[in-house]
Amino acid sequence: MPELPEVETIVRGLRPALTGRRILSLEVRRPGSVRHGLAPDALVRTLPGRTILAVRRRAKLAVLDLDGGLHLVFHLKMTGRLHLPGPEEAPDKHTHLTFTFEQDRNRSQDRLFFRDARTFGYCAALDDAALGVTAMDVASQAAWPFWRSLGPEPLETSPEILAARLEGRRGRIKALLLDQTVLAGVGNIYADEALFRARIHPAAPADALSREQREELMRQVQAVLQQGIDCCGASIRDYVNAHGDAGAFQACFQAYGRGGQPCVACGQPLRKITVAGRASVHCPACQPLP
């Protein structure tokens, strides 16, 4: 569930608590939650003594940059959480990784929990080459394929350039918005919201849209992502930030999860269909098929 705005909110919450901290230890309570990079036992051996240099986001991934050219990449998928527990808080059955930091007189939290009820999420420990820190790394075979395949950041790319990535694509527009190689960070919520605001049917073939429509769609993608960040994310079901607080963007939903309810623009009931295997809510009147 955490999409770009939710991961951005989590990262912003973690940054002041974690930047500059030295790792004391890692406890791996569920080895399957460590994937793609170093094996769990190697990670447990190599982490103590390393310092967190930066906390950042790429697409829907949260990244801790460590000294020595190591990076911890977290994919939260649907139910993953990165959370700073209180001093008395014990790991529960869904807490798969617990990081402990050296005490810091200025900062009260000295642990980080990775929790994930549905275990789709993971932590990957990868080196500079795997993340393509230099241009040479990007071209090298050592690059982590998933990372290398990620498209541009939608909030750091112009709508025109984003729209140009749809050119000549025959797929349904919603499937392309969800395709992380086209643009990185949009999930089901923000795809439905952007399509509604751009008045484009989710099942419209991308090549049936005009250039103006594609650019307007990308402007709306940027607008809903920015609004999501400004609201500290959308909380439905599981999502909370690093401190356990809910977001507020769910109150701004105009399409997502509103099937059967009246369209905020025209009052007609919104329709729920399946596109690209995902529940998709749209207004048949405002978002006609081209």
Add this chain to the structure above:
DNA sequence: GTGGCCCTGTGA
């Protein structure tokens, strides 16, 4: 391009 799979908590 589509659909099944992974997995478990939630709500009808």
Add this chain to the structure above:
DNA sequence: TCACAGGGCCAC
């Protein structure tokens, strides 16, 4: 009790 939620991956 069971359908449903869905990101990424894989086989079709």
